Amino acid sequence: MSNRCQSSGTAFLQKLLLGVAVLLIGVSTSYRAEAQSVALKNNLAYDALLTPNLSMEVALGKQWTMDLQYGANFFFYEKNATSPNYKTKKWSHWMVQPELRYWFCEAFNGWFLGLHAQGGQANIGEISIPFVLQNKDQVMKNNRYEVDAFYGGGLAVGYQWLIAPRFSLEFELGAGYNRIHYNKFPCTTCGAKGSRGVADYVGPTKAAISLVFFLK
Known part of the structure; x- marks a missing residue:
């Protein structure tokens, strides 16, 4: 993956990750409740896409929680094009991907609504991603894209x-918007940048x- 990162996008991602991490640590060390209050999770659907991941979720009250998920799969790909x-x-x-959740019954039980933010970087080749508004002609798969930052x-x-007592199964679907900053390369192996x-x-x-394990 390229080290050239769009400054505003990278700064946003750093602040997002730091802010949510501080919130999770603070709440997890200060909040006390008789019911479950801290959980670790693994998204099996994300694993199926060869993306190891881990989430931490903490209770903010009887019907509110904050979840933070991180996933990465860049180490599955060879970076040397001659190899x-x-x-x-x-x-x-x-x-x-941090997410604030409201539970209709109580935290970690039953139905919930989530409001999430997300951000990251990517290196994409020979794949056409649906729902990208600039990809109406479906030629995305003929190029390689180094994504400096995406956020939304x-x-x-x-x-x-x-x-x-300490395990749950979780199912979730969500939709939204992302802004994507990229460098486009005219073929999947060449190193000459075509456009930005x-x-x-x-x-x-x-x-x-997700498989959920409650720490406390």
């Missing part, structure tokens, strides 16, 4: 089902089937 292991088709990326957010709905641009994405922003 026999180099793959022209790729979706190398990392992403952080959306709304989601989900359900959590308790299957054991900005794209808009409107569509699914979250899909999760």
Whole structure:
């Protein structure tokens, strides 16, 4: 992945990650409740896309929680284009996604609504991503894109089902908007940059089937 990062996008991602991390740490060390208040989660749907991930969620009250998910898969791809292991088709990326949730019954139980933000970087080749507004002619797969930064957010709905005293299953779907800053390369292996641009994405922003483990 390129080290050339669009300054405003990178600054946004750093502040987003730092702010949510501080909030999660502060709440997890100060909040006390008889019910579950802190959970670690793994999104199995994200794993299926070869993207290891981990989430932490903490209770902010009886019906409010804050969730933070991080996932990255850049280490699955060979960076040297001359290597026999180099793959022209790729979706190398990392992403952080904080989400504020309101639970209709109580925290970590039943239906919830989520408001999430997200941001990250990516290196994409031989893939046409649907819902990118500038991709109406579907020629995206004929190029490679180094995404300096993408950031946005959306709304989601989900359900959590308790299957054991410390384990739950969670299902969630969400949609929203992302702003994408990229460098476009005219082929999937060449290093000569063709153009620089900005794209808009409107569509699914979250899909999760998560295994939840309660720390306390």
